[in-house]
Amino acid sequence: MAMKTSEESRPTERAAGAATPWPADIKMRAADLDFYYGGKQALHSIALQVPTGRITALIGPSGCGKTTFLRILNRMYETVPQAHPDGEVLLDGEDIFALDVVNLRRRVGMVFQKPNPFPKSIFDNIAYGLRINGMAGKGSLSEAVEKSLKRAALWDEVKDQLHKSAYALSGGQQQRLCIARALAVEPEVLLLDEPCSALDPIATAKIEELLFNLKDICTMVIVTHNMQQAARTADYTGFFLMGRLIEFNKTAIIFKTPARKETEDYITGRFG
Amino acid sequence: MSLRSVRRKTVNVVMLSLTGLCALFTVSALFFILGYLVYYGGKSLNWAFFVNLPAPVGESGGGMANAIVGSGKLLLLASLLGVPIGLLGGVYLAEFGGRTFSFVVRYTTDLLNGVPSIVMGIFAYTIIVIPMKHFSTFAGGMALGVIMIPIAVRTTEESLRSVPRMLREGALALGTSKWKTVATVVMPAAMRGIVTGIMLTLARVAGETAPLLFTAFSNHFWSSGWNRPTDTLPVMIYTYALGPYEDWHRQAWAAGLVLLALVLVANIGARLVVSRGISFRRA
Numbered sequence: 001m002a003m004k005t006s007e008e009s010r011p012t013e014r015a016a017g018a019a020t021p022w023p024a025d026i027k028m029r030a031a032d033l034d035f036y037y038g039g040k041q042a043l044h045s046i047a048l049q050v051p052t053g054r055i056t057a058l059i060g061p062s063g064c065g066k067t068t069f070l071r072i073l074n075r076m077y078e079t080v081p082q083a084h085p086d087g088e089v090l091l092d093g094e095d096i097f098a099l100d101v102v103n104l105r106r107r108v109g110m111v112f113q114k115p116n117p118f119p120k121s122i123f124d125n126i127a128y129g130l131r132i133n134g135m136a137g138k139g140s141l142s143e144a145v146e147k148s149l150k151r152a153a154l155w156d157e158v159k160d161q162l163h164k165s166a167y168a169l170s171g172g173q174q175q176r177l178c179i180a181r182a183l184a185v186e187p188e189v190l191l192l193d194e195p196c197s198a199l200d201p202i203a204t205a206k207i208e209e210l211l212f213n214l215k216d217i218c219t220m221v222i223v224t225h226n227m228q229q230a231a232r233t234a235d236y237t238g239f240f241l242m243g244r245l246i247e248f249n250k251t252a253i254i255f256k257t258p259a260r261k262e263t264e265d266y267i268t269g270r271f272g
Numbered sequence: 273m274s275l276r277s278v279r280r281k282t283v284n285v286v287m288l289s290l291t292g293l294c295a296l297f298t299v300s301a302l303f304f305i306l307g308y309l310v311y312y313g314g315k316s317l318n319w320a321f322f323v324n325l326p327a328p329v330g331e332s333g334g335g336m337a338n339a340i341v342g343s344g345k346l347l348l349l350a351s352l353l354g355v356p357i358g359l360l361g362g363v364y365l366a367e368f369g370g371r372t373f374s375f376v377v378r379y380t381t382d383l384l385n386g387v388p389s390i391v392m393g394i395f396a397y398t399i400i401v402i403p404m405k406h407f408s409t410f411a412g413g414m415a416l417g418v419i420m421i422p423i424a425v426r427t428t429e430e431s432l433r434s435v436p437r438m439l440r441e442g443a444l445a446l447g448t449s450k451w452k453t454v455a456t457v458v459m460p461a462a463m464r465g466i467v468t469g470i471m472l473t474l475a476r477v478a479g480e481t482a483p484l485l486f487t488a489f490s491n492h493f494w495s496s497g498w499n500r501p502t503d504t505l506p507v508m509i510y511t512y513a514l515g516p517y518e519d520w521h522r523q524a525w526a527a528g529l530v531l532l533a534l535v536l537v538a539n540i541g542a543r544l545v546v547s548r549g550i551s552f553r554r555a
Binding site: 112116 | 436437438439440441442443444445446447448449452456457460461
């Protein structure tokens, strides 16, 4: 990874008003974002910028709102009745709540906590998104599948069994399959909701390595319970506590010299 | 051993035996019926049974070819009405229904399921047979179709609900619309349960006799088209078993065996077809 000097200026400090052109180094931005499950407020005025081509980690204790926030970014909260946000979230300057939700989710993909391959073959799992989105050219489908599997570092393990059930794979392989499936539709942003929580350390290491290599093709936001994982993989880290974003900064700063007492207490293991 | 542990162990043995006995009773009832059918029906089952029309009393070599075809036609008609409505209704309830309307539909469906089949028969008689002024295959098929709907709706709904939410979310997260998610991920994943449910309803209506007495009636000759009365296996069993002739009784047993065999073959066939897919349950 070539770190450019322009990245040294912190996204959090950049004042990007509506009038100024959308900065290329910011992919998504939430401003003054509240969120409610029915009458219960789950998020309180979150303001956060997701830097382009970087991995942003969201950490915090259970129930702090980090997964809720993640599920706003692709409007996945809409599957929950009576859940509604109040505030602004922009993707490349466009209001995500005004976008067609199907288009938004094609641009902002998601990988879930537990591997959830479809009950189809390995090949069909990857091809699914391409077929649904009409991206399946004649001969190019198998090439696209191969490309996605290679990007998810799964190709060598499955190239001879593409037509076997996805459930024949191990948990770690299934999760990489899900990443490949998400990558197949070439999303601009990939949301990962505790993608390694159901996996052993070796499978986890593989996924972390693969995420690192994906930075060239998409922006990633990862929710994790595992602070070492955030420290290892993320360029930026946000700390959530009780529905508020307590601190957001470069990962090194969050872990070495956090500005807030709560952050320090959490990462040093004093609670959480 | 303390008194308490003796008591506990005794209760354990008694309950275990009781549940085991009940399970055994279920199985033996089925095998008893099967054995009886095969024993009595098998004896009078011959090629003529499948290809001949019923013979006049006193003549041998009669068959029930027309009733077998008649039952097939009725089941086809019933499926044409019951399967699409049951399937789509179940999809609506499981995937798209709101609260109030779904509640009403679900409740009504359960009530409809409780309507005695003979009442369905009178209903079909009143709205189809009387206006048309004659019994018909069509009227019988419609009566059976309506009987199929409630079970088809509820088993489809239950099968769809048993598909894990994370499968739906996986599809939605790829930019798949709701109905495409249902059609391409949820329905295939639930297909085994849905097909099982539909086979159950088919098996149930295949044996229905009461509603057919008012609708398809009976016809000891070939019934062409859909507009005439037709013989069916259950009604033939009813007529022949009550008849005074020994030959009729044997034919009724044979008809029972054929009816059961048809249902079993359809059931096993359908399961073979769906079991080739990949089930999420194996995960």
